Amino acid sequence: MTNYMIRRVFQMMIVVLLSTMAIYMLLNIAPGGPLSGLRLSADIKNRVTDQDIARLSAYLGLDKPLALRYLTWLIGDDWLGADWVYVGLTQFKQPLMGKDNQPLYNIDRDTGEKEILYEKARFWVNPGPPLFNPTYKLWVWGTQAEQQETIDVPDPVNPAIKRTVTTDAYLAETIQVKPPVTAEPPADVLLVGEVRHIEGSRVVLVDKNNKHYVVLTNRETVYSFPEGEGKPVPEEGVWISISWLTGVDGILGKYSQFNGTNH
Structure with missing residues:
Protein backbone atom coordinates (compact mmCIF):
# COMPACT_ATOMS: atom_id res chain seq x y z
CA MET A 1 0.00 0.00 0.00
CA THR A 2 2.82 2.38 0.87
CA ASN A 3 4.55 1.74 -2.44
CA TYR A 4 1.27 2.35 -4.26
CA MET A 5 0.74 5.71 -2.50
CA ILE A 6 4.30 6.84 -3.21
CA ARG A 7 3.91 5.88 -6.86
CA ARG A 8 0.60 7.73 -7.15
CA VAL A 9 2.00 10.88 -5.52
CA PHE A 10 4.97 10.79 -7.87
CA GLN A 11 2.66 10.38 -10.86
CA MET A 12 0.49 13.25 -9.65
CA MET A 13 3.52 15.54 -9.39
CA ILE A 14 4.52 14.70 -12.95
CA VAL A 15 0.98 15.38 -14.22
CA VAL A 16 0.87 18.76 -12.45
CA LEU A 17 4.30 19.70 -13.82
CA LEU A 18 3.37 18.71 -17.37
CA SER A 19 0.05 20.56 -17.06
CA THR A 20 1.72 23.80 -15.98
CA MET A 21 4.24 23.42 -18.79
CA ALA A 22 1.52 22.89 -21.40
CA ILE A 23 -0.59 25.83 -20.19
CA TYR A 24 2.44 28.13 -20.01
CA MET A 25 3.57 27.16 -23.50
CA LEU A 26 0.09 27.68 -24.97
CA LEU A 27 -0.21 31.14 -23.44
CA ASN A 28 3.19 32.15 -24.77
CA ILE A 29 2.91 30.78 -28.30
CA ALA A 30 -0.50 32.37 -28.87
CA PRO A 31 -0.55 34.93 -31.72
CA GLY A 32 0.65 38.24 -30.33
CA GLY A 33 2.11 36.67 -27.21
CA PRO A 34 0.78 36.69 -23.63
CA LEU A 35 0.21 40.46 -23.73
CA SER A 36 -1.95 40.43 -26.85
CA GLY A 37 -5.11 40.89 -24.79
CA LEU A 38 -3.96 44.38 -23.83
CA ARG A 39 -4.58 45.49 -27.42
CA LEU A 40 -8.27 44.52 -27.37
CA SER A 41 -9.72 47.44 -25.42
CA ALA A 42 -12.92 48.74 -27.01
CA ASP A 43 -11.86 52.29 -26.23
CA ILE A 44 -9.14 53.29 -28.68
CA LYS A 45 -7.78 55.89 -26.26
CA ASN A 46 -7.16 53.22 -23.63
CA ARG A 47 -5.48 50.72 -25.92
CA VAL A 48 -1.90 49.88 -25.14
CA THR A 49 0.63 51.04 -27.72
CA ASP A 50 3.39 48.94 -29.25
CA GLN A 51 5.92 50.86 -27.16
CA ASP A 52 3.99 50.02 -24.00
CA ILE A 53 3.92 46.35 -25.02
CA ALA A 54 7.67 46.39 -25.64
CA ARG A 55 8.32 48.06 -22.28
CA LEU A 56 6.13 45.55 -20.43
CA SER A 57 7.77 42.65 -22.27
CA ALA A 58 11.22 43.80 -21.16
CA TYR A 59 10.02 44.43 -17.60
CA LEU A 60 8.36 40.99 -17.33
CA GLY A 61 11.27 39.18 -18.95
CA LEU A 62 9.30 38.15 -22.02
CA ASP A 63 12.33 38.89 -24.18
CA LYS A 64 14.08 35.82 -22.75
CA PRO A 65 13.95 32.34 -24.36
CA LEU A 66 10.68 30.53 -23.71
CA ALA A 67 12.23 27.61 -21.82
CA LEU A 68 14.12 29.99 -19.52
CA ARG A 69 10.97 32.04 -18.90
CA TYR A 70 9.10 28.91 -17.84
CA LEU A 71 11.89 27.85 -15.51
CA THR A 72 12.08 31.27 -13.84
CA TRP A 73 8.28 31.35 -13.54
CA LEU A 74 8.39 27.95 -11.85
CA ILE A 75 11.30 28.43 -9.42
CA GLY A 76 12.08 32.17 -9.51
CA ASP A 77 14.94 34.10 -11.14
CA ASP A 78 17.13 35.01 -8.16
CA TRP A 79 19.71 32.41 -9.24
CA LEU A 80 20.42 34.08 -12.59
CA GLY A 81 23.86 35.66 -12.50
CA ALA A 82 25.00 33.74 -9.41
CA ASP A 83 28.42 32.10 -9.15
CA TRP A 84 27.72 30.09 -5.99
CA VAL A 85 24.75 28.44 -4.33
CA TYR A 86 24.67 27.70 -0.61
CA VAL A 87 23.90 24.12 0.43
CA GLY A 88 21.74 24.14 3.54
CA LEU A 89 18.18 23.96 4.82
CA THR A 90 18.17 27.72 5.39
CA GLN A 91 20.00 30.70 3.93
CA PHE A 92 23.63 31.32 4.79
CA LYS A 93 23.85 33.82 7.65
CA GLN A 94 26.78 35.80 9.03
CA PRO A 95 26.99 38.96 11.19
CA LEU A 96 27.39 42.29 9.43
CA MET A 97 30.71 43.78 10.46
CA GLY A 98 31.51 47.47 10.92
CA LYS A 99 34.69 49.38 10.13
CA ASP A 100 36.16 48.36 13.49
CA ASN A 101 35.55 44.70 12.57
CA GLN A 102 32.86 44.46 15.23
CA PRO A 103 29.29 43.21 14.62
CA LEU A 104 26.66 45.82 13.82
CA TYR A 105 23.58 46.05 16.04
CA ASN A 106 20.05 47.35 16.11
CA ILE A 107 19.08 48.77 19.50
CA ASP A 108 15.49 48.36 20.66
CA ARG A 109 14.20 51.80 21.74
CA ASP A 110 11.97 50.36 24.44
CA THR A 111 14.19 47.74 26.05
CA GLY A 112 17.64 48.95 25.00
CA GLU A 113 18.55 45.42 23.95
CA LYS A 114 21.03 44.92 21.14
CA GLU A 115 20.12 42.75 18.17
CA ILE A 116 22.92 41.64 15.87
CA LEU A 117 22.39 42.42 12.18
CA TYR A 118 22.99 39.51 9.83
CA GLU A 119 23.81 39.22 6.16
CA PRO A 127 33.05 40.59 -7.60
CA GLY A 128 32.20 41.75 -11.11
CA PRO A 129 29.60 43.35 -13.43
CA PRO A 130 26.54 41.56 -11.94
CA LEU A 131 27.10 43.63 -8.78
CA PHE A 132 27.05 46.90 -10.71
CA ASN A 133 23.99 49.10 -10.93
CA PRO A 134 23.20 51.74 -13.56
CA THR A 135 24.66 55.14 -12.57
CA TYR A 136 27.54 53.49 -10.66
CA LYS A 137 30.69 55.50 -11.34
CA LEU A 138 33.73 53.53 -12.50
CA TRP A 139 37.41 54.19 -12.98
CA VAL A 140 38.89 51.76 -15.48
CA TRP A 141 42.51 50.81 -16.11
CA GLY A 142 43.45 48.67 -19.09
CA THR A 143 44.10 48.81 -22.82
CA GLN A 144 42.06 49.67 -25.88
CA ALA A 145 40.78 46.70 -27.88
CA GLU A 146 41.73 46.39 -31.53
CA GLN A 147 38.13 46.22 -32.73
CA GLN A 148 35.04 48.20 -31.85
CA GLU A 149 32.05 46.56 -30.15
CA THR A 150 28.38 46.70 -31.12
CA ILE A 151 25.81 46.49 -28.34
CA ASP A 152 22.12 47.33 -27.83
CA VAL A 153 21.76 50.00 -25.14
CA PRO A 154 18.32 50.54 -23.51
CA ASP A 155 16.96 54.05 -23.41
CA PRO A 156 17.31 55.42 -19.82
CA VAL A 157 13.70 56.66 -19.84
CA ASN A 158 12.06 53.76 -21.68
CA PRO A 159 14.22 50.60 -21.32
CA ALA A 160 12.10 48.79 -23.90
CA ILE A 161 13.54 51.07 -26.58
CA LYS A 162 17.06 49.97 -27.46
CA ARG A 163 19.63 51.82 -29.51
CA THR A 164 22.39 49.93 -31.29
CA VAL A 165 25.75 51.48 -30.46
CA THR A 166 29.06 50.73 -32.17
CA THR A 167 31.90 52.27 -30.24
CA ASP A 168 35.42 51.84 -28.92
CA ALA A 169 36.02 48.92 -26.60
CA TYR A 170 38.53 48.60 -23.78
CA LEU A 171 39.96 45.53 -22.07
CA ALA A 172 39.67 46.15 -18.34
CA GLU A 173 42.55 45.11 -16.11
CA THR A 174 41.42 46.94 -12.95
CA ILE A 175 38.10 48.62 -12.12
CA ARG A 196 24.59 52.74 -18.48
CA HIS A 197 24.04 49.07 -19.33
CA ILE A 198 25.37 45.63 -18.37
CA GLU A 199 25.27 42.59 -20.63
CA GLY A 200 27.15 39.61 -19.31
CA SER A 201 30.83 40.55 -19.06
CA ARG A 202 30.37 43.72 -21.13
CA VAL A 203 29.67 47.05 -19.45
CA VAL A 204 28.58 50.19 -21.28
CA LEU A 205 29.97 53.39 -19.77
CA VAL A 206 28.90 56.95 -20.51
CA ASP A 207 31.38 59.75 -19.87
CA LYS A 208 30.62 63.37 -18.99
CA ASN A 209 30.36 64.20 -22.70
CA TYR A 223 37.74 44.88 -8.90
CA SER A 224 37.96 47.34 -6.04
CA PHE A 225 34.63 47.92 -4.29
CA PRO A 226 33.83 50.19 -1.34
CA GLU A 227 34.27 48.54 2.04
CA GLY A 228 31.60 45.93 2.70
CA GLU A 229 30.68 45.47 -0.98
CA GLY A 230 31.88 43.04 -3.62
CA LYS A 231 33.14 40.50 -1.10
CA PRO A 232 34.37 37.02 -2.14
CA VAL A 233 32.25 34.00 -1.30
CA PRO A 234 32.36 33.24 2.47
CA GLU A 235 34.68 30.48 3.64
CA GLU A 236 32.08 29.24 6.13
CA GLY A 237 29.43 26.78 5.02
CA VAL A 238 29.19 24.63 1.91
CA TRP A 239 29.02 26.51 -1.39
CA ILE A 240 28.76 24.90 -4.83
CA SER A 241 30.05 26.72 -7.89
CA ILE A 242 27.44 27.27 -10.61
CA SER A 243 29.38 29.95 -12.48
CA TRP A 244 29.69 27.67 -15.53
CA LEU A 245 25.91 27.92 -15.94
CA THR A 246 24.70 31.21 -14.46
CA GLY A 247 27.88 33.22 -13.87
CA VAL A 248 28.80 36.23 -15.95
CA ASP A 249 30.78 34.01 -18.36
CA GLY A 250 28.38 31.08 -18.07
CA ILE A 251 25.81 29.71 -20.48
CA LEU A 252 23.08 31.98 -19.07
CA GLY A 253 25.38 34.84 -18.07
CA LYS A 254 23.73 37.40 -20.34
CA TYR A 255 20.50 37.04 -18.37
CA SER A 256 22.04 38.11 -15.05
CA GLN A 257 19.45 39.50 -12.63
CA PHE A 258 21.57 40.45 -9.64
CA ASN A 259 21.82 44.21 -10.03
CA GLY A 260 23.93 45.00 -7.04
CA THR A 261 23.34 42.53 -4.17
CA ASN A 262 23.89 38.97 -3.07
CA HIS A 263 20.72 37.28 -1.83
Whole structure:
Protein backbone atom coordinates (compact mmCIF):
# COMPACT_ATOMS: atom_id res chain seq x y z
CA MET A 1 0.00 0.00 0.00
CA THR A 2 2.82 2.38 0.87
CA ASN A 3 4.55 1.74 -2.44
CA TYR A 4 1.27 2.35 -4.26
CA MET A 5 0.74 5.71 -2.50
CA ILE A 6 4.30 6.84 -3.21
CA ARG A 7 3.91 5.88 -6.86
CA ARG A 8 0.60 7.73 -7.15
CA VAL A 9 2.00 10.88 -5.52
CA PHE A 10 4.97 10.79 -7.87
CA GLN A 11 2.66 10.38 -10.86
CA MET A 12 0.49 13.25 -9.65
CA MET A 13 3.52 15.54 -9.39
CA ILE A 14 4.52 14.70 -12.95
CA VAL A 15 0.98 15.38 -14.22
CA VAL A 16 0.87 18.76 -12.45
CA LEU A 17 4.30 19.70 -13.82
CA LEU A 18 3.37 18.71 -17.37
CA SER A 19 0.05 20.56 -17.06
CA THR A 20 1.72 23.80 -15.98
CA MET A 21 4.24 23.42 -18.79
CA ALA A 22 1.52 22.89 -21.40
CA ILE A 23 -0.59 25.83 -20.19
CA TYR A 24 2.44 28.13 -20.01
CA MET A 25 3.57 27.16 -23.50
CA LEU A 26 0.09 27.68 -24.97
CA LEU A 27 -0.21 31.14 -23.44
CA ASN A 28 3.19 32.15 -24.77
CA ILE A 29 2.91 30.78 -28.30
CA ALA A 30 -0.50 32.37 -28.87
CA PRO A 31 -0.55 34.93 -31.72
CA GLY A 32 0.65 38.24 -30.33
CA GLY A 33 2.11 36.67 -27.21
CA PRO A 34 0.78 36.69 -23.63
CA LEU A 35 0.21 40.46 -23.73
CA SER A 36 -1.95 40.43 -26.85
CA GLY A 37 -5.11 40.89 -24.79
CA LEU A 38 -3.96 44.38 -23.83
CA ARG A 39 -4.58 45.49 -27.42
CA LEU A 40 -8.27 44.52 -27.37
CA SER A 41 -9.72 47.44 -25.42
CA ALA A 42 -12.92 48.74 -27.01
CA ASP A 43 -11.86 52.29 -26.23
CA ILE A 44 -9.14 53.29 -28.68
CA LYS A 45 -7.78 55.89 -26.26
CA ASN A 46 -7.16 53.22 -23.63
CA ARG A 47 -5.48 50.72 -25.92
CA VAL A 48 -1.90 49.88 -25.14
CA THR A 49 0.63 51.04 -27.72
CA ASP A 50 3.39 48.94 -29.25
CA GLN A 51 5.92 50.86 -27.16
CA ASP A 52 3.99 50.02 -24.00
CA ILE A 53 3.92 46.35 -25.02
CA ALA A 54 7.67 46.39 -25.64
CA ARG A 55 8.32 48.06 -22.28
CA LEU A 56 6.13 45.55 -20.43
CA SER A 57 7.77 42.65 -22.27
CA ALA A 58 11.22 43.80 -21.16
CA TYR A 59 10.02 44.43 -17.60
CA LEU A 60 8.36 40.99 -17.33
CA GLY A 61 11.27 39.18 -18.95
CA LEU A 62 9.30 38.15 -22.02
CA ASP A 63 12.33 38.89 -24.18
CA LYS A 64 14.08 35.82 -22.75
CA PRO A 65 13.95 32.34 -24.36
CA LEU A 66 10.68 30.53 -23.71
CA ALA A 67 12.23 27.61 -21.82
CA LEU A 68 14.12 29.99 -19.52
CA ARG A 69 10.97 32.04 -18.90
CA TYR A 70 9.10 28.91 -17.84
CA LEU A 71 11.89 27.85 -15.51
CA THR A 72 12.08 31.27 -13.84
CA TRP A 73 8.28 31.35 -13.54
CA LEU A 74 8.39 27.95 -11.85
CA ILE A 75 11.30 28.43 -9.42
CA GLY A 76 12.08 32.17 -9.51
CA ASP A 77 14.94 34.10 -11.14
CA ASP A 78 17.13 35.01 -8.16
CA TRP A 79 19.71 32.41 -9.24
CA LEU A 80 20.42 34.08 -12.59
CA GLY A 81 23.86 35.66 -12.50
CA ALA A 82 25.00 33.74 -9.41
CA ASP A 83 28.42 32.10 -9.15
CA TRP A 84 27.72 30.09 -5.99
CA VAL A 85 24.75 28.44 -4.33
CA TYR A 86 24.67 27.70 -0.61
CA VAL A 87 23.90 24.12 0.43
CA GLY A 88 21.74 24.14 3.54
CA LEU A 89 18.18 23.96 4.82
CA THR A 90 18.17 27.72 5.39
CA GLN A 91 20.00 30.70 3.93
CA PHE A 92 23.63 31.32 4.79
CA LYS A 93 23.85 33.82 7.65
CA GLN A 94 26.78 35.80 9.03
CA PRO A 95 26.99 38.96 11.19
CA LEU A 96 27.39 42.29 9.43
CA MET A 97 30.71 43.78 10.46
CA GLY A 98 31.51 47.47 10.92
CA LYS A 99 34.69 49.38 10.13
CA ASP A 100 36.16 48.36 13.49
CA ASN A 101 35.55 44.70 12.57
CA GLN A 102 32.86 44.46 15.23
CA PRO A 103 29.29 43.21 14.62
CA LEU A 104 26.66 45.82 13.82
CA TYR A 105 23.58 46.05 16.04
CA ASN A 106 20.05 47.35 16.11
CA ILE A 107 19.08 48.77 19.50
CA ASP A 108 15.49 48.36 20.66
CA ARG A 109 14.20 51.80 21.74
CA ASP A 110 11.97 50.36 24.44
CA THR A 111 14.19 47.74 26.05
CA GLY A 112 17.64 48.95 25.00
CA GLU A 113 18.55 45.42 23.95
CA LYS A 114 21.03 44.92 21.14
CA GLU A 115 20.12 42.75 18.17
CA ILE A 116 22.92 41.64 15.87
CA LEU A 117 22.39 42.42 12.18
CA TYR A 118 22.99 39.51 9.83
CA GLU A 119 23.81 39.22 6.16
CA LYS A 120 21.75 36.43 4.61
CA ALA A 121 22.21 34.81 1.21
CA ARG A 122 21.32 31.68 -0.71
CA PHE A 123 23.22 32.75 -3.83
CA TRP A 124 26.53 34.60 -4.10
CA VAL A 125 28.23 36.51 -6.89
CA ASN A 126 31.95 36.94 -7.35
CA PRO A 127 33.05 40.59 -7.60
CA GLY A 128 32.20 41.75 -11.11
CA PRO A 129 29.60 43.35 -13.43
CA PRO A 130 26.54 41.56 -11.94
CA LEU A 131 27.10 43.63 -8.78
CA PHE A 132 27.05 46.90 -10.71
CA ASN A 133 23.99 49.10 -10.93
CA PRO A 134 23.20 51.74 -13.56
CA THR A 135 24.66 55.14 -12.57
CA TYR A 136 27.54 53.49 -10.66
CA LYS A 137 30.69 55.50 -11.34
CA LEU A 138 33.73 53.53 -12.50
CA TRP A 139 37.41 54.19 -12.98
CA VAL A 140 38.89 51.76 -15.48
CA TRP A 141 42.51 50.81 -16.11
CA GLY A 142 43.45 48.67 -19.09
CA THR A 143 44.10 48.81 -22.82
CA GLN A 144 42.06 49.67 -25.88
CA ALA A 145 40.78 46.70 -27.88
CA GLU A 146 41.73 46.39 -31.53
CA GLN A 147 38.13 46.22 -32.73
CA GLN A 148 35.04 48.20 -31.85
CA GLU A 149 32.05 46.56 -30.15
CA THR A 150 28.38 46.70 -31.12
CA ILE A 151 25.81 46.49 -28.34
CA ASP A 152 22.12 47.33 -27.83
CA VAL A 153 21.76 50.00 -25.14
CA PRO A 154 18.32 50.54 -23.51
CA ASP A 155 16.96 54.05 -23.41
CA PRO A 156 17.31 55.42 -19.82
CA VAL A 157 13.70 56.66 -19.84
CA ASN A 158 12.06 53.76 -21.68
CA PRO A 159 14.22 50.60 -21.32
CA ALA A 160 12.10 48.79 -23.90
CA ILE A 161 13.54 51.07 -26.58
CA LYS A 162 17.06 49.97 -27.46
CA ARG A 163 19.63 51.82 -29.51
CA THR A 164 22.39 49.93 -31.29
CA VAL A 165 25.75 51.48 -30.46
CA THR A 166 29.06 50.73 -32.17
CA THR A 167 31.90 52.27 -30.24
CA ASP A 168 35.42 51.84 -28.92
CA ALA A 169 36.02 48.92 -26.60
CA TYR A 170 38.53 48.60 -23.78
CA LEU A 171 39.96 45.53 -22.07
CA ALA A 172 39.67 46.15 -18.34
CA GLU A 173 42.55 45.11 -16.11
CA THR A 174 41.42 46.94 -12.95
CA ILE A 175 38.10 48.62 -12.12
CA GLN A 176 37.49 50.95 -9.18
CA VAL A 177 33.77 50.79 -8.35
CA LYS A 178 32.08 53.85 -6.83
CA PRO A 179 35.25 55.84 -6.06
CA PRO A 180 34.94 58.66 -3.50
CA VAL A 181 32.79 61.47 -4.89
CA THR A 182 35.33 64.18 -4.13
CA ALA A 183 38.34 62.20 -5.36
CA GLU A 184 40.05 63.02 -8.63
CA PRO A 185 40.91 60.05 -10.87
CA PRO A 186 44.63 59.22 -11.09
CA ALA A 187 46.48 60.31 -14.20
CA ASP A 188 46.86 56.74 -15.48
CA VAL A 189 43.11 55.98 -15.49
CA LEU A 190 41.95 54.96 -18.95
CA LEU A 191 38.20 55.61 -18.61
CA VAL A 192 35.95 57.48 -16.21
CA GLY A 193 32.20 57.19 -16.54
CA GLU A 194 28.86 55.94 -15.27
CA VAL A 195 27.38 52.53 -15.91
CA ARG A 196 24.59 52.74 -18.48
CA HIS A 197 24.04 49.07 -19.33
CA ILE A 198 25.37 45.63 -18.37
CA GLU A 199 25.27 42.59 -20.63
CA GLY A 200 27.15 39.61 -19.31
CA SER A 201 30.83 40.55 -19.06
CA ARG A 202 30.37 43.72 -21.13
CA VAL A 203 29.67 47.05 -19.45
CA VAL A 204 28.58 50.19 -21.28
CA LEU A 205 29.97 53.39 -19.77
CA VAL A 206 28.90 56.95 -20.51
CA ASP A 207 31.38 59.75 -19.87
CA LYS A 208 30.62 63.37 -18.99
CA ASN A 209 30.36 64.20 -22.70
CA ASN A 210 27.65 61.53 -23.12
CA LYS A 211 29.95 59.35 -25.21
CA HIS A 212 29.51 55.59 -24.91
CA TYR A 213 32.28 53.08 -24.36
CA VAL A 214 32.20 49.30 -23.99
CA VAL A 215 34.31 47.87 -21.18
CA LEU A 216 35.25 44.21 -21.65
CA THR A 217 35.87 42.27 -18.44
CA ASN A 218 37.16 38.75 -17.92
CA ARG A 219 38.27 36.41 -15.15
CA GLU A 220 41.56 38.29 -14.82
CA THR A 221 39.93 41.67 -14.17
CA VAL A 222 40.55 42.98 -10.64
CA TYR A 223 37.74 44.88 -8.90
CA SER A 224 37.96 47.34 -6.04
CA PHE A 225 34.63 47.92 -4.29
CA PRO A 226 33.83 50.19 -1.34
CA GLU A 227 34.27 48.54 2.04
CA GLY A 228 31.60 45.93 2.70
CA GLU A 229 30.68 45.47 -0.98
CA GLY A 230 31.88 43.04 -3.62
CA LYS A 231 33.14 40.50 -1.10
CA PRO A 232 34.37 37.02 -2.14
CA VAL A 233 32.25 34.00 -1.30
CA PRO A 234 32.36 33.24 2.47
CA GLU A 235 34.68 30.48 3.64
CA GLU A 236 32.08 29.24 6.13
CA GLY A 237 29.43 26.78 5.02
CA VAL A 238 29.19 24.63 1.91
CA TRP A 239 29.02 26.51 -1.39
CA ILE A 240 28.76 24.90 -4.83
CA SER A 241 30.05 26.72 -7.89
CA ILE A 242 27.44 27.27 -10.61
CA SER A 243 29.38 29.95 -12.48
CA TRP A 244 29.69 27.67 -15.53
CA LEU A 245 25.91 27.92 -15.94
CA THR A 246 24.70 31.21 -14.46
CA GLY A 247 27.88 33.22 -13.87
CA VAL A 248 28.80 36.23 -15.95
CA ASP A 249 30.78 34.01 -18.36
CA GLY A 250 28.38 31.08 -18.07
CA ILE A 251 25.81 29.71 -20.48
CA LEU A 252 23.08 31.98 -19.07
CA GLY A 253 25.38 34.84 -18.07
CA LYS A 254 23.73 37.40 -20.34
CA TYR A 255 20.50 37.04 -18.37
CA SER A 256 22.04 38.11 -15.05
CA GLN A 257 19.45 39.50 -12.63
CA PHE A 258 21.57 40.45 -9.64
CA ASN A 259 21.82 44.21 -10.03
CA GLY A 260 23.93 45.00 -7.04
CA THR A 261 23.34 42.53 -4.17
CA ASN A 262 23.89 38.97 -3.07
CA HIS A 263 20.72 37.28 -1.83
